[in-house]
Amino acid sequence: MSADAVAMIDVRNLTKSFGSKYALRGVNLHVMPGESLVLFGPNGAGKTTLIRILSSLSRPSSGSVHIGGLNLATHSDGIRRYLGVVSHAPLLYDSLTAEENLAFFARLYDLQQPAARIAAMLAQVGLTSRRGDLVRTFSRGMLQRLAIARALLHDPEVLLLDEPDTGLDPQAAEMLHGLLTELSGRGAAGNGRAGAGPGPTKRTIVTITHSIERGLAIADRVVILAAGRIAFEADVRGMTPAEFRPLYDTYVGS
Amino acid sequence: MRSNRILTVLTVISALAILAAAVMALWVAPSAAGLTSNETFAQRIIYFHVPIAWLSMLAFGVTMIGSIGYLVSSKRNWDNLAVSSAELGLIFTLATATSGAIWAKPAWNVWWTWDPRLTTYTIMFLLFVAYFMLRGAMEDPARRARFAAVYGIFAFLSVPITFMSIRWWRTIHPVLIDPNEGFGLSAGMMTAFFFALAAFTLFYVVLLMHRYRLEQTAEQVESLKEQINY
Amino acid sequence: MRFWKIVAAIIGKDIRAELRTKDIFSSMFVFALLAVIVFNFAFELRVPSMKMVVPGIVWVAVTFAGTLGLNRAFVIEQDKGSLAGLLLAPVDRAAIYFGKMLGNLIFITVVEAILLPLVMVFFNLSLLTGPHLLALFLGTYGFAAVGTIFSAIAVNTRAREVLLPVLLFPVLLPVLVAGVKMTGSLLDGESLSSLANWLRLIALYDVGFTVVAYLTFGFVMEE
Known part of the structure; x- marks a missing residue:
C-alpha cells in the first residue's frame, strides 16, 4: 500500500498468544489520520486484546505497531501522550x-x-x-x-474506545x-x-462496539475480527445499517 | 540427533562418576585424624554434603543468569533454563540442609543449629519454593516467565546478604577453606573430595540438560497442539 | 524534574485517598498493636526480662503490619482498573515504583511513630533516640523497597495477597536480622559506631535493591 507512510496506526502481522491460546493471529491494519475505524466481532475474537496492545498495556508476541510513525515497542512513552483510552x-x-x-x-x-x-x-x-x-x-x-x-x-490525537457505551x-x-x-x-x-x-x-478513532447503528454512524471503515484474524474489512461511508446487517451476520452471527 | 547421542554418553559417564565418587569417599579416602570413631565416620559426609551445597549455589546462579537472559531477550529458552535449574536447586538445597543436619548430630550433638550456612541453605530452599509458588499462580507463560525472572534476581542477590547477616549473628560451622591454614584436608582426602566435586557437577549439568530438553519439548508439544486445534 | 513531579503526584494521590478512608492505616496500626500485645503474653513467663525480646517484637510487628499495608496499596490500584490508567499515561514506570514505594514508606513510618511510644510505655524503655530511629528507618526503607515490587507481582497472580509473605520474608531476612540486632545492641547501651558493620550491610541492601527494583519494575507492569 502506498499510503502506508502516512498511516496514523500501522499494525503489521500482529500476533498475541497467552501460552498456547492465540488471541490474535497475524493482524494487519492501517488507520489513516482522522479516520474512524469501528471493530466488530464476536466475543473472544481478539478485539479487546488488539485495543490493549494499541494502548501499550499489552505487549505483542510478534509483529509491530507504529502509531504516528513511532514504534510502540521502543517509543511507548512518546506515543502514550497522544492516546486516549476508554476501556471496560x-x-x-x-x-x-x-x-x-x-x-x-x-x-x-x-x-x-x-x-x-x-x-x-x-x-x-x-x-x-x-x-x-x-x-x-x-x-x-x-x-x-x-x-x-x-x-x-x-x-489526544488517537482515541481507542472499547465498548464506550457499556x-x-x-x-x-x-x-x-x-x-x-x-x-x-x-x-x-x-x-x-x-x-x-x-x-x-x-481525531483518529478506533472503536469496539456491538451496536451496528451506533458503529456505522461514526465509522469511515469497518473491520470484523473473528478468531484473531481480520475476517472482513470495508469502507462503509454511506452504507445504511440495513445494507450492512447481512454482512455483519455472516461474520459475527446473529 | 547428535546432541541426543552426546547427552546419552554424558549421562552414562556421570552415573559412573557418581559411583566412583562414592567408592572413593567411603573406602579409598583416608580417615580424618584426631576424631572419635563416630565422628570419623560422619566426617565422610563432606564428600557428598559439600559438592551438593556447591551445586545449590551453582543452580541458583544459573537460574539468575536465565532470569536476566529472559528479561533482556524475551526468549522462552532462557526461562526454560531458569526453571530447569531452579528445580534442581530446590532438590539440592533441600539435600544440603538435610545432610547438614545429619552431620550436625555427631559433630555438634544436635540435629539442627542456626549456623549461618545451614540457615542460608534453608532460606535458599524457601526462596526456590516461593519461586515455584509464584510460577504456579499464573497462567500466561510470558507473564509467568517475566515475574519469575524478576523474583529470581531479587532472590539470588539476597542470598549473600542473608549469609553475611547470619554469620555476624553467630557462627559455629567449621571453616573448611581457611586461607591461613590451607585446606584442612590431607592429600588423599583432597583427591576424593575434588573427584566428588567434579562428579556431582557433571551430574548437575547432565540433569540440567535433560530437564531443559524436557521443557523445550513441552513447549513444542504445546505449539503443535495449538496448530492442530486450529 | 518531571520524574519527581510524577512521583509526588502519585504519593499525593495515595495520601489523599488514605486520609479519606484510613483503610490501610487503621488496619496496619491495630494489627501492629495486637502483635505487640500477643507477643507480650507469648513470651512473658519464659524470658527473665521482656527487654530482651522487645527488639524482636517491634520488628516482627512492623513487618507483619507493613505486609498488610503493602497488599492494600496495590489492591487499591486495581479496584477500578486505575493502575491501567496510570500505565496509559506517559510516565516512566520507575516513577510509579518510587511513588508507590515512598507512599508505603510514609504509611509504615506513621504507624511506627505511634507504635514506638506505646512500646516504650508498655515495656519501660527508651526507643526514641537518634540511633534507634536511624536503625528503624533503614530497615523500614529496605522493607518498602523490596515489598513494593513484590506486592505488585503478588496482586497480579491468582493467589494475590496470600503470596506476598511467601515471596517477601525469605528475601527480607537480612533486614530483620540486622534490625533486631541493631535495636537490641542499642538497648544494651552500645554505641552506634559499634554497629558500623550492620549499618553498612543494611545500607547495601537498601541501595542495592532500590537499584534492582528501579531496573526491573517495568517488567512487572507489562502484560
Missing part, C-alpha cells in the same frame, strides 16, 4: 472525587492550566454538579462518563454519541460547547 474498567480511583481524579491525571499528562480544562471536561460529560463527590458513589453510567472525560482530558443510560449514550460524531469530524460545525470542544483536526 473506568480506570479511576474510588476514594477520590471526580475532580481529584481528573486533577491527578492532568498532572500525569503535564497539562497546562488543568483547572480550566477539567471544568470544561466535566461540563462536557454533564458531571459538573457531581464534581466534588467520591467516585465510589457513582453509578455505572456516571463512571463511564467520567472515564470518557479522563480519556479526552489531554485532547452501562450508559440513554441520555449519556446520546451525549457520547454526539461527542464521538464531533470528534470523528461528522458533526455540524458549531455543534460543540464553547471552549470545551476538540481542536480543529479530526
Whole structure:
C-alpha cells in the first residue's frame, strides 16, 4: 500500500498468544489520520486484546505497531501522550472525587492550566454538579462518563474506545454519541460547547462496539475480527445499517 | 540427533562418576585424624554434603543468569533454563540442609543449629519454593516467565546478604577453606573430595540438560497442539 | 524534574485517598498493636526480662503490619482498573515504583511513630533516640523497597495477597536480622559506631535493591 507512510496506526502481522491460546493471529491494519475505524466481532475474537496492545498495556508476541510513525515497542512513552483510552474498567480511583481524579491525571499528562480544562471536561460529560463527590458513589453510567472525560482530558490525537457505551443510560449514550460524531469530524460545525470542544483536526478513532447503528454512524471503515484474524474489512461511508446487517451476520452471527 | 547421542554418553559417564565418587569417599579416602570413631565416620559426609551445597549455589546462579537472559531477550529458552535449574536447586538445597543436619548430630550433638550456612541453605530452599509458588499462580507463560525472572534476581542477590547477616549473628560451622591454614584436608582426602566435586557437577549439568530438553519439548508439544486445534 | 513531579503526584494521590478512608492505616496500626500485645503474653513467663525480646517484637510487628499495608496499596490500584490508567499515561514506570514505594514508606513510618511510644510505655524503655530511629528507618526503607515490587507481582497472580509473605520474608531476612540486632545492641547501651558493620550491610541492601527494583519494575507492569 502506498499510503502506508502516512498511516496514523500501522499494525503489521500482529500476533498475541497467552501460552498456547492465540488471541490474535497475524493482524494487519492501517488507520489513516482522522479516520474512524469501528471493530466488530464476536466475543473472544481478539478485539479487546488488539485495543490493549494499541494502548501499550499489552505487549505483542510478534509483529509491530507504529502509531504516528513511532514504534510502540521502543517509543511507548512518546506515543502514550497522544492516546486516549476508554476501556471496560473506568480506570479511576474510588476514594477520590471526580475532580481529584481528573486533577491527578492532568498532572500525569503535564497539562497546562488543568483547572480550566477539567471544568470544561466535566461540563462536557454533564458531571459538573457531581464534581466534588467520591467516585465510589457513582453509578455505572456516571463512571463511564467520567472515564470518557479522563480519556479526552489531554485532547489526544488517537482515541481507542472499547465498548464506550457499556452501562450508559440513554441520555449519556446520546451525549457520547454526539461527542464521538464531533470528534470523528461528522458533526455540524458549531455543534460543540464553547471552549470545551476538540481542536480543529479530526481525531483518529478506533472503536469496539456491538451496536451496528451506533458503529456505522461514526465509522469511515469497518473491520470484523473473528478468531484473531481480520475476517472482513470495508469502507462503509454511506452504507445504511440495513445494507450492512447481512454482512455483519455472516461474520459475527446473529 | 547428535546432541541426543552426546547427552546419552554424558549421562552414562556421570552415573559412573557418581559411583566412583562414592567408592572413593567411603573406602579409598583416608580417615580424618584426631576424631572419635563416630565422628570419623560422619566426617565422610563432606564428600557428598559439600559438592551438593556447591551445586545449590551453582543452580541458583544459573537460574539468575536465565532470569536476566529472559528479561533482556524475551526468549522462552532462557526461562526454560531458569526453571530447569531452579528445580534442581530446590532438590539440592533441600539435600544440603538435610545432610547438614545429619552431620550436625555427631559433630555438634544436635540435629539442627542456626549456623549461618545451614540457615542460608534453608532460606535458599524457601526462596526456590516461593519461586515455584509464584510460577504456579499464573497462567500466561510470558507473564509467568517475566515475574519469575524478576523474583529470581531479587532472590539470588539476597542470598549473600542473608549469609553475611547470619554469620555476624553467630557462627559455629567449621571453616573448611581457611586461607591461613590451607585446606584442612590431607592429600588423599583432597583427591576424593575434588573427584566428588567434579562428579556431582557433571551430574548437575547432565540433569540440567535433560530437564531443559524436557521443557523445550513441552513447549513444542504445546505449539503443535495449538496448530492442530486450529 | 518531571520524574519527581510524577512521583509526588502519585504519593499525593495515595495520601489523599488514605486520609479519606484510613483503610490501610487503621488496619496496619491495630494489627501492629495486637502483635505487640500477643507477643507480650507469648513470651512473658519464659524470658527473665521482656527487654530482651522487645527488639524482636517491634520488628516482627512492623513487618507483619507493613505486609498488610503493602497488599492494600496495590489492591487499591486495581479496584477500578486505575493502575491501567496510570500505565496509559506517559510516565516512566520507575516513577510509579518510587511513588508507590515512598507512599508505603510514609504509611509504615506513621504507624511506627505511634507504635514506638506505646512500646516504650508498655515495656519501660527508651526507643526514641537518634540511633534507634536511624536503625528503624533503614530497615523500614529496605522493607518498602523490596515489598513494593513484590506486592505488585503478588496482586497480579491468582493467589494475590496470600503470596506476598511467601515471596517477601525469605528475601527480607537480612533486614530483620540486622534490625533486631541493631535495636537490641542499642538497648544494651552500645554505641552506634559499634554497629558500623550492620549499618553498612543494611545500607547495601537498601541501595542495592532500590537499584534492582528501579531496573526491573517495568517488567512487572507489562502484560
